[in-house]
Amino acid sequence: xxxxEQVRKDFPMYRNxxxxxxxxxxxxxxxxxxxxxxxxxxxxxxxxxxxxxNTKRGDYxxxxxxxxxxxxxxxxxxxxxxxxxxxxxxxxGDTMGLNFxxxxxxxxxxxxxxxxxxxxxxxxxxxxxxxxxxxxxASIKYVPLTEDGRITPENLKSVVxxxxxxxxxxxxSNVLGRPLPVRELARIAHSVGAVYVxxxxxxxxxxxxxxxxxxVDFLCFSGHKMLGPTGIxxxxxxxxxxxxxxxxxxxxxMNARFDSSCSISLSDVPDRFEAGTQNMSGAMGLAEAxxxxxxxxxxxxxxxxxxxxxxxxxxxxxxxxAVLYNADSDTGIVTxxxxxxxxxxxxxxxGDRGVFVRSGTxxxxxxxxxxxxxxxxxxxxxxxxxxxxxxxxxxxxxHAEDFLDVFFN
Numbered sequence: 001x002x003x004x005e006q007v008r009k010d011f012p013m014y015r016n017x018x019x020x021x022x023x024x025x026x027x028x029x030x031x032x033x034x035x036x037x038x039x040x041x042x043x044x045x046x047x048x049x050x051x052x053x054n055t056k057r058g059d060y061x062x063x064x065x066x067x068x069x070x071x072x073x074x075x076x077x078x079x080x081x082x083x084x085x086x087x088x089x090x091x092x093g094d095t096m097g098l099n100f101x102x103x104x105x106x107x108x109x110x111x112x113x114x115x116x117x118x119x120x121x122x123x124x125x126x127x128x129x130x131x132x133x134x135x136x137x138a139s140i141k142y143v144p145l146t147e148d149g150r151i152t153p154e155n156l157k158s159v160v161x162x163x164x165x166x167x168x169x170x171x172x173s174n175v176l177g178r179p180l181p182v183r184e185l186a187r188i189a190h191s192v193g194a195v196y197v198x199x200x201x202x203x204x205x206x207x208x209x210x211x212x213x214x215x216v217d218f219l220c221f222s223g224h225k226m227l228g229p230t231g232i233x234x235x236x237x238x239x240x241x242x243x244x245x246x247x248x249x250x251x252x253x254m255n256a257r258f259d260s261s262c263s264i265s266l267s268d269v270p271d272r273f274e275a276g277t278q279n280m281s282g283a284m285g286l287a288e289a290x291x292x293x294x295x296x297x298x299x300x301x302x303x304x305x306x307x308x309x310x311x312x313x314x315x316x317x318x319x320x321x322a323v324l325y326n327a328d329s330d331t332g333i334v335t336x337x338x339x340x341x342x343x344x345x346x347x348x349x350x351g352d353r354g355v356f357v358r359s360g361t362x363x364x365x366x367x368x369x370x371x372x373x374x375x376x377x378x379x380x381x382x383x384x385x386x387x388x389x390x391x392x393x394x395x396x397x398x399h400a401e402d403f404l405d406v407f408f409n
Contacts, residue, residue: 035384051065056271097233101237117129153181197216203221322337
């Protein structure tokens with residue numbers, strides 16, 4: 001059980017008694033980014049106040065402390081997903097990690113090869129593969145969704161074959177929020193010799209992640225969606241996969257040596273993927289975010305989000321003026337539209353009442369074709385949200401047909 005009143009004491013964004021300016025603060029856009037606890041902020045600041053030296057370069061005490069802090073951060077993140085530290089590459093976020101994977105695998109792709117995605121994919125897990133397909137001549141295939149927007153093992157089996165080289169899927173959609181059976185999907189991909197890429201941007205912050213259990217080849221996620229700093233993320237890869245992956249960036253410390261003949265010897269993994277000066281502050285903050293989430297506990301997070309989600313769904317169904325697209329999903333994402341109100345207008349109306357939600361396509365610009373709507377409104381919960389947030393969402397949604405009041409009152 002999560003004591004949200006106690007949890008909020010850790011978050012500076014709630015320092016004004018749950019107010020944002022002159023309105024209440026009901027932040028329900030956690031699928032976009034999360035608030036940061038003071039523990040994470042202090043851990044990030046510690047780099048600038050106590051270390052402030054580069055890593056992997058110096059032979060003096062501060063540089064040694066930087067190396068230790070960076071290595072310990074990597075070890076903490078690795079434990080968080082049950083990986084070896086050498087399999088964890090720090091990136092700027094999920095988008096960069098997925099580009100690392102896509103462009104790193106590109107030299108092994110050719111015309112006739114197939115890359116399997118789904119209609120649910122965020123731009124970060126669609127556009128890199130689109131571009132790689134354009135360059136190599138490979139083709140993009142889509143896993144068919146069930147009527148309620150699910151990806152099943154049977155549906156994946158229907159599209160993979162001996163030409164399938166990559167299967168890249170989000171383990172939880174940022175729109176419909178339905179968890180995938182990742183282990184089974186990875187097994188199906190491997191049965192035809194394909195690489196399985198897990199976009200974990202929405203799953204890692206909310207559910208326990210064990211890359212040994214799921215057997216994915218790559219997993220990418222962002223720090224800022226899991227209480228961590230912006231500008232830091234992770235690309236996990238099985239060691240043998242990382243060793244066969246072409247680096248995207250070249251520069252300092254990713255090479256063991258180079259000479260005037262243009263010969264380059266790469267550093268070992270993961271260093272070969274971390275060219276240039278790294279985000280030390282971000283790595284330290286991300287490690288602290290992992291520790292903070294572990295202190296809350298994933299079972300508590302799951303139960304808390306499910307309770308709030310059920311309350312929101314029941315309330316909005318009782319209102320009788322909304323279409324819900326994922327009422328039965330197990331995660332804290334509620335995606336909906338108000339009858340007769342465009343999504344952005346509804347979100348503006350809610351925002352005017354202190355209920356901060358997302359509207360639009362949520363960067364998943366293929367999915368509206370499946371949902372048969374131009375855009376949706378998305379509310380997403382996390383550990384510091386409480387019943388008052390949900391009550392405010394339900395009450396504001398009940399009156400959202402009056403959205404023009406935002407402009408004239």
